[in-house]
Amino acid sequence: MSQNGPTLGVTLFSFTNEWQQRLYTLETMLAKVAEMGLGPGLEVVGYQSFRTYPDVPDAEAERFRNLLAKYKLTPTCLGANIDLGRRRDRLMTAAEIYDSVRRQLISAKKLGFPIMRVPPAAGELSLENLLSLAEEYQVQLAVELHSPLNVHHPEVVRLLGLFERIKSPYLGFIPDFSTTMTSVPEGHWNNVRQAGAPEGLIEAAKAIWITDDPVPAKFGALAEACRRFAAGPAVVGQINLTLTMFGHAPVAQWLPLLPHVRHIHGKYYHVTAEGVEPSIPYAELLALLKRTGYQGTISAEWEGQAFTEEPIGFQQVKAWRQMCERLLEAA
Amino acid sequence: MGASVQLIVEDSLRALADGFAFEVRLNWYRSLPLSSVEIIGVQLDGQPVPPDQITFEINDQRYSPAELREQSEALWFVQDFATLHIRQPGTVKADEAHTLEAEVALRFPYMQIGPGKFLTNVTRAAVTQVAH
Numbered sequence: 224m225s226q227n228g229p230t231l232g233v234t235l236f237s238f239t240n241e242w243q244q245r246l247y248t249l250e251t252m253l254a255k256v257a258e259m260g261l262g263p264g265l266e267v268v269g270y271q272s273f274r275t276y277p278d279v280p281d282a283e284a285e286r287f288r289n290l291l292a293k294y295k296l297t298p299t300c301l302g303a304n305i306d307l308g309r310r311r312d313r314l315m316t317a318a319e320i321y322d323s324v325r326r327q328l329i330s331a332k333k334l335g336f337p338i339m340r341v342p343p344a345a346g347e348l349s350l351e352n353l354l355s356l357a358e359e360y361q362v363q364l365a366v367e368l369h370s371p372l373n374v375h376h377p378e379v380v381r382l383l384g385l386f387e388r389i390k391s392p393y394l395g396f397i398p399d400f401s402t403t404m405t406s407v408p409e410g411h412w413n414n415v416r417q418a419g420a421p422e423g424l425i426e427a428a429k430a431i432w433i434t435d436d437p438v439p440a441k442f443g444a445l446a447e448a449c450r451r452f453a454a455g456p457a458v459v460g461q462i463n464l465t466l467t468m469f470g471h472a473p474v475a476q477w478l479p480l481l482p483h484v485r486h487i488h489g490k491y492y493h494v495t496a497e498g499v500e501p502s503i504p505y506a507e508l509l510a511l512l513k514r515t516g517y518q519g520t521i522s523a524e525w526e527g528q529a530f531t532e533e534p535i536g537f538q539q540v541k542a543w544r545q546m547c548e549r550l551l552e553a554a
Numbered sequence: 555m556g557a558s559v560q561l562i563v564e565d566s567l568r569a570l571a572d573g574f575a576f577e578v579r580l581n582w583y584r585s586l587p588l589s590s591v592e593i594i595g596v597q598l599d600g601q602p603v604p605p606d607q608i609t610f611e612i613n614d615q616r617y618s619p620a621e622l623r624e625q626s627e628a629l630w631f632v633q634d635f636a637t638l639h640i641r642q643p644g645t646v647k648a649d650e651a652h653t654l655e656a657e658v659a660l661r662f663p664y665m666q667i668g669p670g671k672f673l674t675n676v677t678r679a680a681v682t683q684v685a686h
Contacts, residue, residue, distance in 0.1 A: 239583040245633055270584035274631045308672045309587045309626040342664065373594035442667070456659075457676040467673060528583065534559070545591065 228551055229512055230520045231544060232264015232299055234488070235272055237525035238536040242271065246534055250290055257294035261540050264520040265291060266486075268302035269327060277303075277326040284333035285391040291335065299520045300365070300486050301336040303327040305345050317347040326354050328360040335378040338363045338486050340397050343378045348383065350394060357393040364394055370401040370470030371438040374479065386483045395485035398477060399524070402470035406502045408492040410530025411465065418461040424452040428465050441466050445499055459479070468529070474507045478515070487512075487521040492530070494542035498549065509547060521547070562656055563635050568660055569685040570639070573607070574598075574646035577635040582676045585632045588617065588625035590661045594676065596638060597655040603640050607660035611637040646685050655680040663670065 233256060240465055241247050247255065249272060256262055269276040271281070291298055305323055307315050315323070324345065331339045343366050345353070350364065357364045372379055386394055412425055429446040433443050445466060449459050491500045499505075512521075521541045563577035582585065593610060596603040609616045612630050616639065630636060638656065646652055657678045665673040 243579065243583075243632060268584055270629075270633055271587075274585075274629075276585070276629075276658065304664040306587060306663040307666055308661065308670075309589055311589055311623050311626075313672070410613060456674075460659075460673070460675045463667065463673060464654070467667070 229517050230297075231547060232265055232266065232297070232520055232522050233261045233269070233540050234266035234300075234302070234524050236266075236268050236302070237523055237540050239528045240532055240535055241273070241534045244532075244534055249287070253290050253294050253296060255537060258535060259298060259541055261523070261537075261544060263295060264299040264522055265296040266298075266300040266302065266522045268304075269330060270304055271302075272322040272538070275332070277323060277330060279330045279333055281333065284330070288335050298337070299522060300338040300340055301327070301331040301334060302340045303331070305342055307345075311414055317352075320345050320348045321352070321356075325356055328356055331362045332360045336362065338365050338397075338488075340365055340367050342367065343372060343382065350385065354389075354391060354393060358391075363485055365397045366395070367397045367399060367488065368402055368403070368480070369399040369488070371441075371466050373402055373438075373470060373472040374476045376438070383479065383483070383538045395483045396480050397486045397488060398480060398484060399488035400490040400503050400505075401468060401488075401526075402510060403472050403474050403504065403508065404469045404502050405471075406506055406538065407465060407469045408530065409470070409504045410492065410527070411432075414530060415458070415461050415465070418457045420454060420458045420462060421452055424448060424454060424458070424462070427452075427463055427471040432465055432471060433520050434467065435471070438466060464529075468526075469502075474504055474511060477508075477511060481515050481517065484517065484519060486519055486522045487517075489521045489543065489547070490524045490526060491539075491543055492525075492527050494539060494546050498542065498546045500543075500546065505546060506550050506554075509531070509550045513551055513554040523547075561658060561677045562654060562681050562683075565683060565686075566635070567615040567652065567683040569646045569648045569650070571643070573642040574652075574685065575635050575637050575639045576654055576683070577637050578656060578658065579635060580630050580632055580660075581658070581675065582662070583632065585629040586621045586660060587644045587663060588612065588628045588630055591630060592661065593619040593622070593638070594657040594659055595655075596640060596657075597653075598640065598642070598645060599653050600655075603642065607640075607641045607657065609641070610640045611639060638670045639676050648685050651682055651684045653680060653682045
């Protein structure tokens with residue numbers, strides 16, 4: 224990794240539209256990433272890219288590693304999930320969670336990923352219970368701090384205390400830029416509108432989002448607004464995303480986390496023709512990372528597929544890349 | 555992944571001896587266990603199809619809507635189309651145009667939003683297709 228700033232890269236999540244529309248295979252997608260100069264960092268979501276996930280057969284893992292070598296890409300992070308609610312009748316047990324993490328760590332190791340993204344809470348199991356697995360497979364477990372989490376969240380406070388106490392190289396954070404947004408992208412309100420929400424409910428949701436209230440209180444207020452407007456399940460499902468997808472914390476709250484950051488999700492929704500992401504303060508975020516000497520990786524994580532099925536992921540990642548290079552240079 | 559993903563696959567309506575079938579997309583960015591999939595309803599030309607006439611085919615296996623709920627290990631891979639089979643002999647014939655409506659809920663099993671409660675998205679689509 225370069226010693227003069229962050230290393231940029233991409234998660235294949237950014238090409239979800241292209242993937243769903245079967246426009247690429249894993250090989251042609253990696254080739255395109257290399258051809259457009261979007262690496263070297265390369266991240267995948269396990270349950271998106273591999274049909275047999277959480278397991279990956281040895282031969283397929285070898286083929287993947289060979290492709291990365293061929294295209295000069297560096298594996299950064301495997302996105303794991305813990306499907307706590309996969310059964311309708313009960314949550315996963317502690318033993319099932321442990322087994323799920325173990326299988327995904329084995330896959331991460333085989334595929335060559337040094338870091339595995341995990342959620343902040345794994346049901347009955349805490350991160351301490353999983354540390355020995357991370358050490359065994361020599362893959363770091365990094366907790367994704369995605370909206371609606373922020374540094375004041377009790378779970379994040381607890382994790383920060385844990386990391387400072389045990390100082391393990393195998394535990395850390397992956398902050399996501401969605402935690403520090405300055406506005407909700409207009410595309411989201413269009414989706415809520417299309418689901419059938421009245422304008423009054425949308426105005427109420429905007430007013431709830433912009434406050435500095437704790438997230439659980441915001442969920443409560445949003446549920447109350449939905450009842451007031453007699454919103455149906457389609458509207459409720461869509462409007463709840465307002466609070467899960469878009470966080471509203473100040474950039475400065477990243478500071479105490481930085482010593483424990485292993486990787487970053489460069490979340491964004493739209494980079495305009497002028498090279499600006501209107502909802503996320505990229506200039507401020509990248510200046511902070513440069514000033515504090517962050518030497519890790521950042522994946523471009525385009526989530527505009529929430530608003531359009533147009534296969535514009537590659538164009539958008541290229542635009543993100545140019546924006547970030549310009550801002551890092553200027554910072 | 556957004557509300558804009560077209561649930562019903564274009565030009566997928568087929569007339570069959572025991573009824574008809576059409577294909578649907580997974581409206582999410584990652585594969586999901588079949589237990590996360592709920593077929594809320596299907597309508598043919600405005601007429602609701604009784605749930606016991608619907609089966610859902612994925613990975614070369616067929617499931618009733620109730621059986622889907624029990625399948626917590628089998629995955630619907632994000633690049634695959636599932637087929638909804640409707641057992642209604644004679645309602646759809648080749649070269650006829652019909653209006654199809656489908657409504658599918660996806661419960662994201664890794665996104666818990668309350669005790670025993672998971673974020674759930676509902677996708678609806680209505681299209682007119684000529685049967686093959």
